[in-house]
Amino acid sequence: MTTASSAEPTRRDFLFVATGAAAAVGGVVTLWPFISQMNPDASTIAAGAPIEVDLAPIASGQDIKVFWRGKPIYIMNRTKKQVDEARAVPVASLPDPATDQSRVKEGHDQWLVVIGICTHLGCIPIAHEGNYDGFFCPCHGSQYDSSGRIRQGPAPANLPVPPYQFVSDSKIQIG
Amino acid sequence: MSGPSDYQPTNPAVKWIERRLPIFGLMHSSFVAYPTPRNLNYWWTFGAILSMMLGVQIVTGVILAMHYTPEASVAFRSVESIVRDVNYGWLLRNMHASGASMFFLAVYVHMFRGLYYGSYKEPREVLWILGVIIYLLMMATGFMGYVLPWGQMSFWGATVITNLFSAVPYVGDSIVTLLWGGYSVGNPTLNRFFSLHYLLPFVIAGVVVLHVWALHVAGQNNPAGVEAKTEKDTVPFTPYATIKDGFGVSCFLLFFAWFIFYMPNYLGDADNYIPANPGVTPAHIVPEWYYLPFYAILRSIPNKLAGVTAMFAAIIVLAFLPWLDSARTRSSRYRPLAKQFFWIFVVVCVLLGYLGAQPPEGIYVIAGRILTFCYFAYFLILLPLLSRIEKPRPIPNSIADDVLAKYGSKSAVSTVIVLALAGALFAGSAQNARAEEEATPPSQKWSFAGPFGTFDRGAMQRGLKVYKEVCSACHALSYIAFRNLADPGGPGYTAAQATAFAGEYKIKDGPNDQGEMFERPGRPADYFPSPFPNEQAARAANGGALPPDLSLITKARSYERGFPKFVFDFFSTFQEQGPNYVDAILQGFEDKPPAGVTIPEGSYYNKYFPGHSIKMPKPLSDGQVTFDDGSPATVAQYAKDVTTFLMWAAEPHMEARKRLGLQVFVFLIIFAGLMYFTKKKVWADAH
Numbered sequence: 067m068t069t070a071s072s073a074e075p076t077r078r079d080f081l082f083v084a085t086g087a088a089a090a091v092g093g094v095v096t097l098w099p100f101i102s103q104m105n106p107d108a109s110t111i112a113a114g115a116p117i118e119v120d121l122a123p124i125a126s127g128q129d130i131k132v133f134w135r136g137k138p139i140y141i142m143n144r145t146k147k148q149v150d151e152a153r154a155v156p157v158a159s160l161p162d163p164a165t166d167q168s169r170v171k172e173g174h175d176q177w178l179v180v181i182g183i184c185t186h187l188g189c190i191p192i193a194h195e196g197n198y199d200g201f202f203c204p205c206h207g208s209q210y211d212s213s214g215r216i217r218q219g220p221a222p223a224n225l226p227v228p229p230y231q232f233v234s235d236s237k238i239q240i241g
Numbered sequence: 242m243s244g245p246s247d248y249q250p251t252n253p254a255v256k257w258i259e260r261r262l263p264i265f266g267l268m269h270s271s272f273v274a275y276p277t278p279r280n281l282n283y284w285w286t287f288g289a290i291l292s293m294m295l296g297v298q299i300v301t302g303v304i305l306a307m308h309y310t311p312e313a314s315v316a317f318r319s320v321e322s323i324v325r326d327v328n329y330g331w332l333l334r335n336m337h338a339s340g341a342s343m344f345f346l347a348v349y350v351h352m353f354r355g356l357y358y359g360s361y362k363e364p365r366e367v368l369w370i371l372g373v374i375i376y377l378l379m380m381a382t383g384f385m386g387y388v389l390p391w392g393q394m395s396f397w398g399a400t401v402i403t404n405l406f407s408a409v410p411y412v413g414d415s416i417v418t419l420l421w422g423g424y425s426v427g428n429p430t431l432n433r434f435f436s437l438h439y440l441l442p443f444v445i446a447g448v449v450v451l452h453v454w455a456l457h458v459a460g461q462n463n464p465a466g467v468e469a470k471t472e473k474d475t476v477p478f479t480p481y482a483t484i485k486d487g488f489g490v491s492c493f494l495l496f497f498a499w500f501i502f503y504m505p506n507y508l509g510d511a512d513n514y515i516p517a518n519p520g521v522t523p524a525h526i527v528p529e530w531y532y533l534p535f536y537a538i539l540r541s542i543p544n545k546l547a548g549v550t551a552m553f554a555a556i557i558v559l560a561f562l563p564w565l566d567s568a569r570t571r572s573s574r575y576r577p578l579a580k581q582f583f584w585i586f587v588v589v590c591v592l593l594g595y596l597g598a599q600p601p602e603g604i605y606v607i608a609g610r611i612l613t614f615c616y617f618a619y620f621l622i623l624l625p626l627l628s629r630i631e632k633p634r635p636i637p638n639s640i641a642d643d644v645l646a647k648y649g650s651k652s653a654v655s656t657v658i659v660l661a662l663a664g665a666l667f668a669g670s671a672q673n674a675r676a677e678e679e680a681t682p683p684s685q686k687w688s689f690a691g692p693f694g695t696f697d698r699g700a701m702q703r704g705l706k707v708y709k710e711v712c713s714a715c716h717a718l719s720y721i722a723f724r725n726l727a728d729p730g731g732p733g734y735t736a737a738q739a740t741a742f743a744g745e746y747k748i749k750d751g752p753n754d755q756g757e758m759f760e761r762p763g764r765p766a767d768y769f770p771s772p773f774p775n776e777q778a779a780r781a782a783n784g785g786a787l788p789p790d791l792s793l794i795t796k797a798r799s800y801e802r803g804f805p806k807f808v809f810d811f812f813s814t815f816q817e818q819g820p821n822y823v824d825a826i827l828q829g830f831e832d833k834p835p836a837g838v839t840i841p842e843g844s845y846y847n848k849y850f851p852g853h854s855i856k857m858p859k860p861l862s863d864g865q866v867t868f869d870d871g872s873p874a875t876v877a878q879y880a881k882d883v884t885t886f887l888m889w890a891a892e893p894h895m896e897a898r899k900r901l902g903l904q905v906f907v908f909l910i911i912f913a914g915l916m917y918f919t920k921k922k923v924w925a926d927a928h
């Protein structure tokens with residue numbers, strides 16, 4: 067240790083560096099299981115498998131809330147008025163510009179499927195409330211329109227659309 | 242020795258803090274500059290090993306608590322889901338469970354070392370007593386931790402140990418009720434044990450701080466037992482003691498890792514893989530190996546109160562050691578008589594441990610009484626007497642002189658031998674306890690045996706077929722989900738095959754929007770459905786006997802291996818008692834019981850079943866299940882395949898465990914080698 071200042075690397079220095087490096091590598095690798103265990107376990111992941119939802123019982127102008135991976139998903143059967151309103155607004159004027167068409171599946175334009183978690187701080191917005199015929203978040207007053215896009219309030223982004231597809235005309239699979 | 246530090250930081254930030262809170266100076270004087278006797282041997286590294294083990298137990302314990310549910314109806318299952326579903330959960334649980342044994346092993350070495358070298362003598366009495374307190378706290382913590390998995394041994398261990406307090410005159414029963422929080426061991430007991438099991442390690446850590454503080458005031462004892470006088474007697478803690486401890490720790494880790502990766506159930510009891518059942522006591526209640534000597538003392542005294550008193554006294558007497566042994570010479574090296582009696586005492590403790598695992602009958606009881614007497618006589622008669630009559634040999638003038646004299650390491654070698662024997666005896670004795678007169682199941686060749694064993698996929702797939710077509714009529718497999726069939730290290734199905742397999746099952750789900758239960762096809766996330774809706778229905782359909790869930794059957798059954806086999810088992814990583822037993826049961830049916838054996842109506846004769854009378858009729862016969870791969874349709878083949886499948890079901894991550902074990906061993910061996918040479922280089926300066 068006292069000779070550490072000598073400029074020439076010696077066998078002893080090499081040994082110390084190798085031992086220190088092995089200890090460091092071993093320590094860091096050992097950390098991995100302790101961190102990895104915090105991730106969702108296998109049963110949680112399995113429980114997050116895709117779900118199927120029957121749309122038949124949802125009348126026009128109504129909505130249902132289903133849960134997928136612990137998240138509330140709003141499925142809204144929009145009226146013609148709601149769709150028209152959503153499509154009439156100039157996209158460029160929106161805080162988070164996106165067309166209504168890009169947020170629904172072609173040919174199923176009346177169906178809006180969004181994750182019902184406010185993009186501000188995670189509260190659940192209330193459907194069919196607010197000034198835009200869409201959603202209103204009671205926590206800090208964010209307002210979403212009938213396409214689930216943010217229109218007013220502190221939330222920075224639109225309600226996200228979860229991955230889903232139509233397996234038949236009246237049935238979707240989420241996930 | 243820990244006077245005002247002469248530590249002079251140069252970094253301005255460190256300086257700034259140091260002026261306000263001299264913590265760096267404290268660390269420096271305690272763990273860097275601290276003078277440590279230069280003649281310490283490797284028995285002194287167990288202090289560092291114990292600190293590490295406390296850390297390991299706290300870290301893994303805190304993590305396990307994140308996944309564990311302390312509720313009587315789900316505790317057992319939550320432990321299983323840690324092992325099966327949580328990422329590296331099997332590793333963390335093995336670390337924690339064998340870690341407890343390692344912790345106790347290290348503390349026993351540490352205590353015997355203190356005993357041999359007289360580390361409890363003036364001025365280290367308080368240091369020693371703090372150690373005894375730590376040991377007591379460890380025992381309490383270990384006991385409560387063992388209760389948490391809520392298996393049969395957990396439950397009955399908790400019952401027996403808490404009932405010890407009922408021996409207290411007048412208030413005993415009230416104390417026991419208070420401990421239970423009910424009229425028997427139950428959910429409230431589990432809840433409070435969990436709370437205390439989480440608390441006590443931090444109390445231990447606190448007392449350890451006091452222990453180290455006291456150590457740093459009195460200074461370390463050393464093999465010569467003479468106090469350090471001059472600079473020549475000591476070396477600074479860092480790098481000398483640090484590197485030596487580091488080497489000791491890395492060797493200990495190798496030993497620890499052997500248990501984690503290759504022998505996780507060696508020190509455990511198969512009965513603890515059976516969920517707690519308040520209606521059935523296991524045939525032999527055996528505590529964990531580290532309590533066995535005290536358990537033997539308890540049982541050797543035929544009076545309840547006296548037995549309990551003796552058991553506690555056996556621990557408390559340690560606290561009085563500094564006054565019982567008043568000899569001026571510390572180290573037994575220079576005490577010819579004390580040294581011999583020390584080794585006799587070690588043997589007495591080991592034998593007591595062995596007896597603690599034996600059934601309390603016949604010769605064992607008498608031996609237990611003699612050894613209990615010897616145990617107390619050592620402290621109460623022998624040590625006081627020796628300190629008066631013994632003529633010690635001359636001690637060296639100083640530690641430096643001792644180093645020059647180069648005392649032989651004969652004692653070290655004999656200690657290693659005794660400890661190895663002791664360990665083997667303890668481990669094996671726990672198995673010995675299951676005294677069985679039955680024929681021992683023959684040892685089969687299993688593809689999954691040994692450190693490199695893997696599951697035979699073909700056997701697992703055939704075994705699954707046997708389970709599905711035969712066993713599943715009565716036996717549940719409720720810890721296995723269909724998705725597991727596609728897991729790596731499993732039967733080797735694809736996710737699509739597992740989904741299709743699940744789809745063949747009808748799963749009860751609900752309630753639906755109308756509030757009704759309904760049936761739907763199975764999904765990968767579903768678990769194998771049980772054949773009976775509840776325990777009562779299962780019993781009613783099976784002549785009163787409950788067909789056990791098969792998920793853990795290969796780990797929940799065992800048999801005696803006997804001496805000396807269990808010693809070799811440790812090195813050959815033999816852990817296949819369960820599979821051998823299951824295989825043997827399936828093939829052990831005989832139409833006609835041998836002469837002299839009567840089998841009650843509704844039961845069947847089985848050669849390998851304890852008591853021979855089994856309620857399960859012969860489940861398999863040749864040709865019953867046909868295999869697509871051309872394997873013979875024989876009972877022997879069915880038994881082997883279904884056992885392989887069930888072994889996987891009991892331990893789905895076995896292949897990952899062995900694979901990671903190999904990597905860890907390669908690393909640890911290299912690391913220990915590097916530490917050894919580094920230690921030699923560092924110490925080259927000191928001699």
Ligand code: FES
Binds near residue numbers: 185203206208220221
């Ligand atoms: S969380 Fe919805 S507005 Fe703040």
